[in-house]
Amino acid sequence: MSKLFTPVKVGPYELAHRVVLAPLTRMRAEDGARPGRLMAEYYAQRTSAGALLIGEATIAAPDGNGYLGAPGLYDDSQIAGWREVTDAVRERGGKIFLQLYHAGRQSNAELQPEGRRPVGPSEVLHGGVAYTRAGWIPNTPNRALEIDEIAAIVESFRTAAERGVKAGFDGVELHAANGYLFDQFLQDGSNKRTDAYGGSFENRARFLMEATRAVISVWGSNKVAVRLGPSGSWGDMSDSDPVGLFTYAAAELARLDLAYLHLIEPRIAGNVEDESRDPNPVAAQTIRQHYAGTIIAAGGFKRESAEAVLADGDADLVAFGRDFIANPDLPERLRRKLPLNRYDRPTFFGGTEVGYTDYPFYEEETVSA
Template identity: 60%
Template sequence: MSKLFTPIAAGALSLGHRVVMAPLTRMRSGPGDRPNALMREYYAQRASLGGLIISEATPISRQGYGYAGAPGIYDDAQIAGWRAITDAVHDRGGQIVMQLWHVGRQSHPDIQPNGEAPVAPSAIAADGYGYAAHGPVPFTMPRALERAEIGGIIAEFGAGAARARAAGFDGVEIHGANGYLPDQFLQDGTNMRTDDYGGPIENRARFLLEVTRAAIAAFGADRVGVRLSPSGTYGSMSDSDPQATFGYAAAKLDELGIAYLHVVEPRIKGTELIAATKPVAVRHLRPLFRGTMIAAGGFDRAGAEAVLETGDADAVAFGRAFIANPDLPDRLRLGLPLTPYDRATFYGGDARGYTDYPFHAHAA
């Protein structure tokens, strides 16, 4: 049997196979940023016996938004909708963790409360677009956070984790990847601070580690994961020494005893690396992190099996393939063909391209 379909433990999470559903922003929440019945159907479709789902990125505050329509976890009124989702996943024998999110500078006043500027470690703008209710908007110049504000945001991560626990989630994942707020603090291309949250790596990693501790206080270390993208450049991210920066972060997260580290791999096109010039991947971080390692980033079955065989990763997260194939673990296990995805329906909309993808007749 392929190692992809053998059991594994990730902290307190006991998984029957190693095909993980990656966090996927779909922007289909209801009024008040509350999860709805359509979302419940979507997650229930993708739950599998012994499988792990990582929820779509979920803002821990109104300030944390860069994509209108994302479901929140900043209000107690959002708990009931999430509880319906976790119950549905558990009814199918699956487990689900919530990814906690603050976009930092990757936003626009049209998405922010009271039309305010987005916040960031430093006043440095990012390239790219957010999604306001009226459509895409370019990222704008952020305001540098005051030292006194940082503790409040860390507390919001903790409160979000506590609400996720009340909603029946099996754990939480800190979104420290893709150029969002923890990543902005971590990398020296976006963090020019001169206080105790800037400068040397020990200071730049402080925000990520304190956010992780806040989640641990709500859930326990063995139910907390962290996602990192060491070689990612999305959102104009850069670091002068990514191996040192992310190596330090991985080692410190290891000391916290978290359930897993979720690493976005550098993307490869042919033999050319589409990422940083000094890529950092799971194979670089594996010696520094003793817990479960989840790899993500354009994997197919063969690639997933290969990274598991090397021991660099213990599980593999699949994203776009899971959008179009709700029964993806069965399809991979049985070698069945995959349904292609429709990129035009990824962000926002209704059931089309969301809950109408077919199950394979021979997958069971």
């Protein structure tokens, strides 16, 4: 029997299967970083009864965006649009977690309030890019955050989490991977601070732990999750001891009794599979030794590799990204071992319904063939 299609409990929720919609930046929000009806349709299409969806990276603070078209929850005006999304998911029997992020240095002045410089833990030049009205352009060199500003960003995550309650989400995931602000503090390639937020593993993890506890104060620990990218290099990220760092972070997060820990396998760089990397689930296998709670693994999984990581006990659920973009009925296709639609990479980021809500379900595909 396929373990991928056995029930599992995540926090207080009973799920019918272990196929998760990965958080996927699609940049279809309307003006004001507000979700619209197109986003609601997109999530509704990818909801199966008893399934877990993780919403796309959602801006937690006004200065936290790195992509034109990304949605936010830093303002009350953004609640109603998200409520339309969560209602659509709930009507179909699914659960959806809000993923909150701050881009940090992964941004451009065009996306910042009053054209200000992006922020980060330290001033370290890097080769990242941001998405603006001019398309993908180099990031603006960032400035280093002052300590009191860090506290203000933590508070931004807490208030965004409160808006998430009003928007009807079932839980919150903090995005601490992919070279965004939490990740920038964690990894010493980007964090050169000498104060309480730099140097040791404990200090570099302090910002993430403070924000996680702030969100827990709103939601309770069993509805809060964290996403990590051990060995992640996207956005010119690096660390001198990634195994030591991320096993420390996992062990500290394990103390909080979270809903789950979400891990990105290092074979995925951004949204592209790096064939030079180990195809096996390195991250989940390593972190499992330090984290006994629920783990979601993500990063280039297919049906067979998903079954394998579950059978080995290194993960409890598997998140699918690119294949879920192209196959709104992915759980059913995997369950029945049906052929998959091919994804269209040029339509991943921004645009219209093309490459977003126009991928056919299996029955539609067979009828039109």
